[in-house]
Amino acid sequence: MTKHGVVIGPEDVAAARHFSFPPPRTAAGGESCRKLAAQVDLGPAVVGSWLDSMKASSPRHRLMAPVPGAADAEHDDWMERHPSALDRFDALAAAAKGKQVAVFLDYDGTLSPIVEDPDRAVMTDEMRDAVRGVAARFPTAIVSGRCRDKVFSFVRLAELYYAGSHGMDIRGPTADANHHHGNGKAEAEAEAVLCQPASEFLPVMQEVYAALVAKVERAIPGAKVEDNKFCLSVHFRCVEEACWAALFEQVRAVLRDHPGLRLTQGRKVLEVRPMIRWDKGKALEFLLHALGFAADADRDDVFPIYVGDDRTDEDAFRVLRARGHGAGILVSRFPKDTSASFTLRDPAEVKEFLRKLVGANDDS
Ligand SMILES: O=P(O)(O)OC[C@H]1O[C@H](O[C@H]2O[C@H](CO)[C@@H](O)[C@H](O)[C@H]2O)[C@H](O)[C@@H](O)[C@@H]1O
DSSP states (O other): OTTTTOOOOOGOOOOOOOOOSSSSOOOTTTHHHHHHHHHHHOOOHHHHHHHHHHSSSSSSSSSOOOSSHHHHHHHHHHHHHBTTTTTTHHHHHHHTTTTTEEEEEEEEETBBBBOSSSGOOOHHHHHHHHHHHHHSOOOOOEEEEEOOOHHHHHOTTTSEEEEEGGGEEEOOOOOOGGGGGGGHHHHHHHHHEEOOGGGGGGHHHHHHHHHIIIEEEEEHHHHHEEEOOSSSEEEEEOOOOOGGGHHHHHHHHHHHHOOEEEEEEEETTTEEEEHHHHOHHHHHHHHHHHTTTTOOOOOSSSSEEEEOOOOGGGHHHHHHHHHHHHHEEEESSSSSOOOEEEEEEEEEEEHHHHHHHHHHHOOO
């Protein structure tokens, strides 16, 4: 059994739901949100800082520069510190030469563009081909906040490793499991699960999911609660900004009864997670270990490449930075604080990068 707040290492190893989306927006949304907000009493400073952060998440447009040209200068400076992985591809390939490359890919915003309806964030066939090509040459994993089954239903490549629920549900390639039938298949499936450090939280996550659907999804127009098994996503991309404070406060009100859970934030989404020391960085270390590339910082014959677009991917970028080898690649066209070394602008550039990786391997 795992315990709250305990570091869980590899030695502790032990369905997506579908919704109608988006719910109709009502003209009375703002008024009902104010009433909801009045029912919970949070300090204005707490709400204010979360709201600022919610507003800053997932900018669609470059913010207006206070001084003409300042935004360009800021962007140029950022690009100098985090150059394009395409522009620097040759240097990157030279650094990886002779080493075992392993590839880790986030899903939303990395392999598929951000869209309003999370159930429609499909991956193109071209991107699937690019990922398939990479996986045929290097150990490859998808590391996602999504529940593992859901992300698998989008990617549909059995030869990959999948780390769903922000790394709290890790499974190895299932190509062999698919050849089993009956009980043998169930056993093979069970064997393929490598790590579920938050399994004891499953009942509480289901309870909180039901509460969030009742108090947030049904109460706030446009809100959507997604069951990601070991974590829950409360989407506010389709919620009017006037209702964001009410949404946040309702989420906090639900969490007040569950001190073992914590709240984090992604792109126009609040995420409820078990309070354990496990994140995409730990998942990356676990996978490196499972692949036989011990997560030993001295080991420099392995070259992990991690590509992601979200705050949650920063934990993995930090692991790579601390190891001092490999490459963290942030997908963003806007300057952001990041521990990644390189950048790519969008999923189209990610696809180009993956294809180049395949080409470079075949040429060498
Ligand atoms: O770790 P990831 O694979 O990037 O998953 C993080 C969250 O991604 C999804 O939400 C985001 O993408 C949606 C579809 O483009 C978008 O509508 C939403 O606003 C984004 O936050 C997913 O739905 C979440 O469950 C994941 O946690």
